[in-house]
Amino acid sequence: MTTKKTDAIVIGAGWAGSILAKELTEAGLSVTILERGEDRATAVEGDYPTSIDELRGAIRHRLFQNLSQSTVTIRNTTDQVAVPYRRLAAFLPGEGVGGAGLHWSGVHFRVAPDDLALRTNVIAKYGKNFIPEGMNLQDYDVTYEELEPFFDKAEKVFGTSGEPYTIKGKVAGTGNPFAPDRSDAFPLPAMKDVYSASIFKKAAANVGYHPYSLPAANASAQYTNPYGVQMGPCNFCGYCSGYDCYMYSKASPNVNILPALRQDPKFTLITKAHVLKVDLDSDGKKATGVTYLDLRTNQEVQLKADLVIISAFQFHNVHLMLLSGIGEPYDPVKNTGTIGRNFVYQTITTSRAWLPSKQYTNLFVGAGGAGVAIDDFNSMNFDHGPLGFVGGSPVWVNQAGVKPIAAAIGGPGGKAPTWGEGYKDAMVETYRHSLTIDAHGSNMAYRDIYLDLDPTYKNAYGQPLLRMTFTWKDNDIRMNQYVVSKIEPIMKELGATRYALGTLHANDVFDTRRYQTTHLGGGAVMGADPKTSAINRYLQSWDVSNVFVIGASAFPQGMGYNPTGMVAALAYWAAYHIRTTYLKNPGPMVQA
Amino acid sequence: MKMPSPTRRHFIGGLLGSASFWLYSDHKVWADALAVGNAGPYAPRYFNKEEWRFLNAACERIYPTDAHGPGARGLGAPEFIDRQMDTAYGRGELWYMSGPFVSAPANLGYQLSLPPREVYRQGIAGADAYVRAHHDGRSFADLEAAEQTAVLKEFEHGEMALGAVPAHLLFEQLRQNTLEGVFSDPLYGGNKGLAGWTLLGFPGARADFMDWVNQEGAAYPFGPVSISGETA
Numbered sequence: 001m002t003t004k005k006t007d008a009i010v011i012g013a014g015w016a017g018s019i020l021a022k023e024l025t026e027a028g029l030s031v032t033i034l035e036r037g038e039d040r041a042t043a044v045e046g047d048y049p050t051s052i053d054e055l056r057g058a059i060r061h062r063l064f065q066n067l068s069q070s071t072v073t074i075r076n077t078t079d080q081v082a083v084p085y086r087r088l089a090a091f092l093p094g095e096g097v098g099g100a101g102l103h104w105s106g107v108h109f110r111v112a113p114d115d116l117a118l119r120t121n122v123i124a125k126y127g128k129n130f131i132p133e134g135m136n137l138q139d140y141d142v143t144y145e146e147l148e149p150f151f152d153k154a155e156k157v158f159g160t161s162g163e164p165y166t167i168k169g170k171v172a173g174t175g176n177p178f179a180p181d182r183s184d185a186f187p188l189p190a191m192k193d194v195y196s197a198s199i200f201k202k203a204a205a206n207v208g209y210h211p212y213s214l215p216a217a218n219a220s221a222q223y224t225n226p227y228g229v230q231m232g233p234c235n236f237c238g239y240c241s242g243y244d245c246y247m248y249s250k251a252s253p254n255v256n257i258l259p260a261l262r263q264d265p266k267f268t269l270i271t272k273a274h275v276l277k278v279d280l281d282s283d284g285k286k287a288t289g290v291t292y293l294d295l296r297t298n299q300e301v302q303l304k305a306d307l308v309i310i311s312a313f314q315f316h317n318v319h320l321m322l323l324s325g326i327g328e329p330y331d332p333v334k335n336t337g338t339i340g341r342n343f344v345y346q347t348i349t350t351s352r353a354w355l356p357s358k359q360y361t362n363l364f365v366g367a368g369g370a371g372v373a374i375d376d377f378n379s380m381n382f383d384h385g386p387l388g389f390v391g392g393s394p395v396w397v398n399q400a401g402v403k404p405i406a407a408a409i410g411g412p413g414g415k416a417p418t419w420g421e422g423y424k425d426a427m428v429e430t431y432r433h434s435l436t437i438d439a440h441g442s443n444m445a446y447r448d449i450y451l452d453l454d455p456t457y458k459n460a461y462g463q464p465l466l467r468m469t470f471t472w473k474d475n476d477i478r479m480n481q482y483v484v485s486k487i488e489p490i491m492k493e494l495g496a497t498r499y500a501l502g503t504l505h506a507n508d509v510f511d512t513r514r515y516q517t518t519h520l521g522g523g524a525v526m527g528a529d530p531k532t533s534a535i536n537r538y539l540q541s542w543d544v545s546n547v548f549v550i551g552a553s554a555f556p557q558g559m560g561y562n563p564t565g566m567v568a569a570l571a572y573w574a575a576y577h578i579r580t581t582y583l584k585n586p587g588p589m590v591q592a
Numbered sequence: 593m594k595m596p597s598p599t600r601r602h603f604i605g606g607l608l609g610s611a612s613f614w615l616y617s618d619h620k621v622w623a624d625a626l627a628v629g630n631a632g633p634y635a636p637r638y639f640n641k642e643e644w645r646f647l648n649a650a651c652e653r654i655y656p657t658d659a660h661g662p663g664a665r666g667l668g669a670p671e672f673i674d675r676q677m678d679t680a681y682g683r684g685e686l687w688y689m690s691g692p693f694v695s696a697p698a699n700l701g702y703q704l705s706l707p708p709r710e711v712y713r714q715g716i717a718g719a720d721a722y723v724r725a726h727h728d729g730r731s732f733a734d735l736e737a738a739e740q741t742a743v744l745k746e747f748e749h750g751e752m753a754l755g756a757v758p759a760h761l762l763f764e765q766l767r768q769n770t771l772e773g774v775f776s777d778p779l780y781g782g783n784k785g786l787a788g789w790t791l792l793g794f795p796g797a798r799a800d801f802m803d804w805v806n807q808e809g810a811a812y813p814f815g816p817v818s819i820s821g822e823t824a
Contacts, residue, residue: 048799049797049799049819052797052799052819053777053779053819054775054776054777055772055776055777055780059772059776060679060680060681060686061686066685066686067686067687067688068685068686068687068688068689070688071688074700074701075700076697076699076700080696080697081694081696083694083696083700083701083703084688084690084703085688085701086687086688086689086701086702086703087686087687087688087701087702088686089701192805192806193805193806194805194806195805195806195807195808195809198806233802235799235800235801235802236800236801236802236804236805237799237800237801238799238801239799246799355809358809359809360793360809360810360811360812361809362793362801362804362807362811362812364794364795364801364812365801365804365805365812403794404775404788404789404792404794405771405772405775405776407775407792408771408774408775408792409767409768409771409772418767419654419655419744419767419770420653420654420656420741420744421656421658421741423655424655424658424660424791425660427791427792428660428791428792428793431792431793431794432792432793432811456692457690458690509697509699510699511699512699512700512701513698513699513701513702
């Protein structure tokens with residue numbers, strides 16, 4: 001075993017890790033990122049036309065985690081035996097420098113402020129009995145006003161395109177009227193609406209909703225961010241989701257942060273470094289560093305540090321905490337412990353409209369973050385009282401560029417054949433003349449939905465896999481059904497010749513074979529109470545004060561918005577408080 | 593079905609025009625793809641003669657030749673699948689393949705110990721045995737088209753074991769791989785003459801639609817181009 005020393009270790013080179021590494025080097029620390037995958041640079045493998053190969057890309061998982069080394073096991077209920085997630089399908093974690101931040105789409109939201117204190121808000125409005133039995137509804141213990149400067153900073157780093165609604169309390173644009181107030185405009189104007197999004201915008205307005213162009217971390221114009229790195233204007237090539245943007249238009253850690261960071265002599269990036277555990281001192285109160293496996297030499301390396309940032313993908317964060325003995329593992333029977341508690345996902349269902357044959361939707365044209373949405377049924381923007389559920393969904397046309405293999409395998413939709421006679425006719429109509437509308441919604445946390453270590457299955461390094469116990473619950477199914485019912489008037493208004501509404505159904509179980517979203521959350525949540533949260537409001541472990549855990553793992557419940565904007569803001573928020581408070585006086589920043 | 597020769601010449605020409613670039617650029621996957629000879633009928637490297645007959649017949653039923661144009665055979669989907677068998681995908685190297693392998697509810701996903709190439713090896717042998725037992729000793733490839741379709745429909749939702757492979761899993765893999773072959777870049781042996789993309793109106797590697805973000809519902813006017821520069 002080799003032993004080395006650095007000031008701070010950052011685990012994972014995705015958005016959260018890259019942000020923390022940048023901030024901590026700015027604070028004068030020597031910082032080492034440990035990334036288990038390969039180095040990735042847009043100039044090397046993201047170039048045109050190398051990157052725009054659907055088979056090698058999204059279908060054969062060029063940028064996704066290779067499950068052959070490590071995966072998770074999944075069961076729906078606690079009385080089942082969990083089995084491995086052997087083939088990627090339902091969700092697609094990244095691997096390599098950039099992480100999922102390299103292959104994401106680029107939808108870049110802030111947060112619905114009500115979601116940050118959802119428990120408090122639901123109780124204030126509807127009473128405590130409104131919360132269903134078994135639902136662990138919680139607050140983040142941070143306010144939108146506190147986070148606002150960090151949302152602003154993240155948008156400037158990402159080169160986010162969008163249309164504001166209010167800036168400093170004054171109406172400043174035609175953006176989302178439900179969006180919280182801003183201290184400044186978006187760094188770039190909103191992306192243009194593709195045809196399908198433009199007709200959705202008109203139809204949604206005509207039926208009385210409030211459509212807006214999505215905030216997108218796809219650059220609508222040439223841009224130089226505060227780190228001095230440049231983005232090119234998006235050309236709607238459609239290769240965002242699952243790809244690495246040959247135009248340098250989609251924000252990624254690789255394009256927006258790492259070019260600046262790589263030049264800093266205090267910064268070290270070690271790839272093919274699989275962290276086995278965070279090492280703790282003899283009483284388990286301090287991390288002394290980490291032990292990782294150098295995948296090139298198969299040697300274990302001990303890297304010592306004063307500060308350890310766990311900032312891998314959501315469930316890898318939880319896995320590493322469980323493997324390292326940081327905090328108490330959650331026990332759903334005794335309802336004790338916090339690590340693995342409040343594991344959440346998102347609901348998403350897709351509805352389709354077919355347009356007359358003279359109207360072409362050109363589905364291959366698109367940008368991952370662009371589109372038009374309504375927030376009328378998101379968060380607490382509508383009256384839940386008579387509806388009897390918690391949560392909501394934005395609804396949108398987010399034409400991200402539909403590729404032919406994915407379209408063909410997905411099939412023409414409706415009742416059309418999925419192969420053989422009649423298939424081609426139906427595929428042609430669907431690919432040329434249809435559009436899709438998603439309800440992309442929240443998912444609440446429940447006492448019997450959680451993460452722990454699997455008793456049977458191991459990764460390639462002999463460690464137990466993480467086990468997910470997850471299925472859909474009545475509250476979220478009914479939320480989805482309600483919101484989808486509100487899509488129907490839009491379908492009628494936009495001139496569809498026919499449409500098919502996609503919803504969850506009563507008693508649906510989570511199906512791991514079909515892509516839904518990669519927006520997993522929770523499992524190491526932030527909060528005010530160490531009995532129900534793993535980390536405090538500064539994302540600092542309650543149990544090991546020199547460990548911070550950054551990512552969607554901090555979300556107490558799943559929200560309707562895409563998570564990356566919130567992850568980035570929380571990363572800058574945590575980094576700010578580490579720099580201004582923690583480093584001056586290392587120790588717990590909140591007394592338990 | 594053979595593609596008309598001008599298209600084929602164009603296809604080869606397109607590849608040769610750029611092969612040196614890809615080889616020079618050290619794109620190993622594409623270098624391997626380009627190394628496959630394009631002269632003469634394709635000789636399968638993984639599938640044996642009986643499997644190859646089954647595969648050609650089954651692919652063609654899944655994506656048939658019709659008034660819209662060539663089916664999966666004409667587009668080279670069987671060749672695509674044969675070539676995929678000797679990749680990380682075909683060998684199951686993209687999947688978690690450690691045991692124990694146990695049966696589980698279908699919604700928890702694939703739980704067999706077989707990589708795709710073994711699903712075909714065992715599944716096709718099992719399928720042909722099943723067909724011979726139910727169709728007077730004929731193999732799948734010898735059935736009439738309508739009979740083949742009927743058998744595939746049985747497999748599509750069937751729980752019967754074809755060797756160690758549940759029939760619906762063989763069907764699912766056949767359908768997925770056939771459509772991959774029809775709609776992937778021709779680099780991988782399918783989508784010959786870009787006919788898969790032409791059918792859908794997908795413009796391939798153009799990947800620049802700055803002027804086509806919103807043309808008020810007009811059809812995109814340009815035909816497809818492949819990664820290697822072939823057009824149709």
